[in-house]
Amino acid sequence: MIRAIIKGKQLLLLAGLALGMMVLLACTSASDTPIPTEQPQGSQGAPGTDLSQLLAAVNTLSESGALGQQNARPQLGGTLSNNNTGIWITGRGEATGVPDLAILNLGVQALADTVAEARDQAATAMEGTVAALRANGIAERDIQTAYFNISPRYTSREVTRCPASQTQSSSRQIVPSVAPMIAVTPQPLLGAAAGAAAEPEPIVIVPEVAAGGELRADEGCYKEHERVIVGYQVSNQLTVKVRDLDSVGAIIDQVTEAGGNLTRFQGLSFTIEDNKAMQDEARAAAIADLLDKSGQVATLTGVELGQLVYITESGSSVQVQFRAESAFAMSAAAAPTPISAGELTVVVTMQAMFEIQPSGS
Numbered sequence: 001m002i003r004a005i006i007k008g009k010q011l012l013l014l015a016g017l018a019l020g021m022m023v024l025l026a027c028t029s030a031s032d033t034p035i036p037t038e039q040p041q042g043s044q045g046a047p048g049t050d051l052s053q054l055l056a057a058v059n060t061l062s063e064s065g066a067l068g069q070q071n072a073r074p075q076l077g078g079t080l081s082n083n084n085t086g087i088w089i090t091g092r093g094e095a096t097g098v099p100d101l102a103i104l105n106l107g108v109q110a111l112a113d114t115v116a117e118a119r120d121q122a123a124t125a126m127e128g129t130v131a132a133l134r135a136n137g138i139a140e141r142d143i144q145t146a147y148f149n150i151s152p153r154y155t156s157r158e159v160t161r162c163p164a165s166q167t168q169s170s171s172r173q174i175v176p177s178v179a180p181m182i183a184v185t186p187q188p189l190l191g192a193a194a195g196a197a198a199e200p201e202p203i204v205i206v207p208e209v210a211a212g213g214e215l216r217a218d219e220g221c222y223k224e225h226e227r228v229i230v231g232y233q234v235s236n237q238l239t240v241k242v243r244d245l246d247s248v249g250a251i252i253d254q255v256t257e258a259g260g261n262l263t264r265f266q267g268l269s270f271t272i273e274d275n276k277a278m279q280d281e282a283r284a285a286a287i288a289d290l291l292d293k294s295g296q297v298a299t300l301t302g303v304e305l306g307q308l309v310y311i312t313e314s315g316s317s318v319q320v321q322f323r324a325e326s327a328f329a330m331s332a333a334a335a336p337t338p339i340s341a342g343e344l345t346v347v348v349t350m351q352a353m354f355e356i357q358p359s360g361s
Contacts (some may be wrong), residue, residue, distance in 0.1 A: 051344075065118065073305045086309065087297055091290025091350045095281035099270035102248050105146070106255060107237035108262040115150060115232045122234040128258030133240060136251045142241035149235045154227045222342040237266070247271075249337040270341050282348035283313065291352050306355030314349045 109127060110121035133143060241247050256263050256285070272278065298305040 037083050047206060054268050086356055087294055087303075087305065087354045089290050089294040089297065089352055089354070091288070091293060091352070093282040093284040093285025093287070093348050094351075095278040095285070096343050097272055097275070097278050097346070097347045099245070099272055099344045101271050101273045102242040102245055102339075102341070103269045103271065104240040104242060104248075104251070105157065105237065105266035105268070107147070107235065107238065107264050108259050109233065109235045110262050111153060111231050111233045111263050113231050114278070115234075118232045118234040119150065120260050122236050125259045125262040129238070129255050132254040132258040133251065134271075136247055136254065138240060138242065138246065138251070142243070144239045145236070146239040147235065147237035149233075151233050151235075152229045154232045155230045156225050157228055158223055158225055160221055160223050164168070171275075232254070235264075245339070248339040252337045254340070268339070270344060272344055274345055275344075278346040279348060282346045283350070286313075286350040287349045290352055294352070294354055298356075304357035304359070306357040309353055309355055311352040 106129070108122050108125040111126065112121060125225045130143065159301060224307035240251075252265070252268075256265070294305060
């Protein structure tokens with residue numbers, strides 16, 4: 001990038017000099033001063049000689065880099081950091097501790113023909129769930145509604161559509177009365193009207209009969225699927241913090257019993273409420289790992305490690321997860337649900353860049 005800028009400046013300078021010389025030559029040629037017919041031998045072609053010498057001098061300066069030297073020098077100091085030149089190292093540190101907090105994700109779900117019915121069932125089941133939590137010493141501040149929803153439940157069924165206009169034109173026809181259809185025949189006219197024209201033959205509408213003797217299906221009918229509401233669903237989910245880890249199994253059993261078949265259990269996780277001390281420990285281990293690696297890389301590559309010019313941190317924690325399906329399977333067998341908190345590991349990653357010290361400095 002720097003070389004491109006310097007080269008552009010050199011081209012602009014050359015263009016400016018050439019333009020100036022052209023103006024000078026134009027002014028000289030337009031002058032009214034007569035040109036001597038005889039000139040000294042050494043002065044012939046002086047303007048052209050001066051122009052060629054000037055252009056040669058400019059080309060010499062361009063090739064030597066003297067024109068861009070002044071612009072290039074101030075940028076040398078930031079070359080290392082701008083071009084990411086140096087030694088990049090990543091350090092990793094861990095700290096392990098015992099969790100002191102369990103997070104339960106549980107709730108109830110009811111399905112009924114009406115919204116009112118579903119809401120009443122869900123409310124009754126949730127009241128029993130909350131009562132079981134309070135009976136186990138869970139504080140109000142540790143019980144939080146995480147999700148509440150009322151929605152319809154659908155099913156799909158196949159229906160046959162027959163538009164009325166198409167049905168009449170395609171499946172019915174008007175024909176003269178034939179057996180075995182019964183036609184109502186009017187009585188003969190009496191008196192003066194006896195000589196009048198006879199009544200037209202009565203007609204009836206009969207289904208069109210196919211060649212095989214069966215009624216032909218309507219050509220205008222079609223089948224489609226439609227959604228039909230079969231009921232309404234109410235869901236109510238809680239996030240519960242359990243600080244006594246020894247009581248987690250008993251709480252799961254009692255909540256399952258209180259909510260019955262409406263109980264829904266989404267999972268369980270463990271954490272450390274205040275993990276600052278563990279993060280500090282993991283960070284110190286990550287920096288020690290980073291410094292050790294950077295020194296080793298410098299030694300193996302035969303360079304001298306320079307000053308630290310960049311460093312950043314990224315961290316993550318690994319939590320122990322628990323599957324809800326296992327809890328329900330064991331509680332259904334009338335046995336207490338065993339829960340193991342295990343250990344929690346906090347991981348901190350540090351990335352840094354060191355300059356490479358020039359040799360002989």
